[in-house]
Amino acid sequence: MLLDVRNLTITGQSEHGPVDVVDRVSFSVAEGEVHSLVGESGSGKSLIASAIMGFLDPRWQVRADRLWFDGKDLLSMSKQQRRKIIGVDIAMIFQDPRSYLDPNDTIEAQLAEAILTEDLDAKHWWSRRSERRQKVIQLLHRVGIKEHQQVMESFPFEISEGVAQKVMIASAIAHRPRLLIADEPTTAMEPATRAQIYRLLGRFHASHKMSILLMSQDMGTIMPESQRLTMLYSGQIMESGPTEALLKEPFHPYTKAITSTSLYQQSQCQPKTHLPTLPGASPPMQHLPIGCRLGPRCPNARRQCVVTPSIQKFRAHVYACHYPLNSAGKEQGLKRSDIVRAEVDSDTEQEHDND
Known part of the structure; x- marks a missing residue:
């Protein structure tokens, strides 16, 4: 497990x-x-x-x-x-991606920071910067962002909610978490963006287990x-x-x-049809x-x-x-009826013994 x-x-x-x-x-x-x-x-x-x-x-x-x-x-x-x-x-994707992205750094700088030095092939420090940039581009392409140049140069407040979530996913999968x-x-x-995000997660689940x-x-x-x-x-x-x-x-x-x-x-649904709902609301803490x-x-x-x-x-x-409900309820009801029947049978036997 x-x-x-x-x-x-x-x-x-x-x-x-x-x-x-x-x-x-x-x-x-x-x-x-x-x-x-x-x-x-x-x-x-x-x-x-x-x-x-x-x-x-x-x-x-x-x-x-x-x-x-x-x-x-x-x-x-x-x-x-x-x-x-x-x-x-272990990596995490948050509800509001913009609030977890640094507003003072470009997307490229933040994704580059998520790439560990151990994951780079370059032996010399002067060639690592270009390799990090290439890995950032690869990450953006993997999450479905084709216009990588524009996104990399942008700040979090300059991109849409859907693109920000894709950037968050790219940061999360940078190390191929388990x-x-x-x-x-x-x-x-x-709905279209939601389906796109779930297709993306499903693809990573299938390809990397x-x-x-x-x-x-x-x-x-x-x-x-x-x-x-x-x-x-x-x-x-x-x-x-x-x-x-x-x-x-x-x-x-x-x-x-x-x-x-x-x-x-x-x-x-038919027009003006009442939706089935659970009455009330969740209780406060x-x-x-x-x-x-x-x-x-x-x-x-x-x-x-x-x-x-x-x-x-x-x-x-x-x-x-x-x-x-359903089968479990029937099974539980059967057990309860068996208990009641056993108690009744036991009382009957005691009455016969007393006689």
Whole structure:
């Protein structure tokens, strides 16, 4: 397993005291796998990505039973040890690329800085500059930027959002990382540009067997190559499983609601038709509900939901729900009926013995 996360908890400070904004999240990314982490805004996706990269402010407390990359414990590493992995074996694409590009440097200067001296073939320092420039041009061509001269001479504020994201991808793949974390890389982009970015990521995944952890807000923006899907809501895992199986037969009400909305938007809708939506909004950090955090919005919520559901496994799915849907719900209902029947049979036997 390339990335292994077990019971990751990220605690922040609110006016009412410490709050577990990310609550015991577990998932893994295998070598060469595309794993999509889907959740609404505020679900904790960016916090999880920053915890893996080691970018979180010291005010956030990060705990985990396991936060391993390629068998190495990231939490126990020093900053110097972590820097040898981050940016080389692990790279990240951010939501707003312009905010992470230096406004005072040209694109060429920033991409040239991303190329390590160890990756250059030139033996003498005076010939390294021209080789770096050639490698920058190659990187821009690989991400689909043909007019390299104009882009190289530009500053970040002079290029479009789509081109800035491609530049960010070029910087991230400069060292051919084993794991690429893409934190909503197509936010606020036009559909054509969004499709172009995902085709680009899919090409790198296919050609270099690069693992990708993709953060997304809805099902409509996950990569077609996604092999595994994890649903995240308000810092808690709702459901996880193979993408195709999970979309076909979701076990969690949240997965079903998000899937239905996405599929409905893609289909041909009649004018003035109400879209299927989940009522309410994600709770703020200061007022997280007890138990299952989806409870106040869940259409299947009952009294038992004030208790945090344990992680259950059924077939290839992992889910956290007291009242799951479809096959898992039928199986769980069958088990409950068997327990009740066994208790009734036991009482009947006791009555006969007493007689």
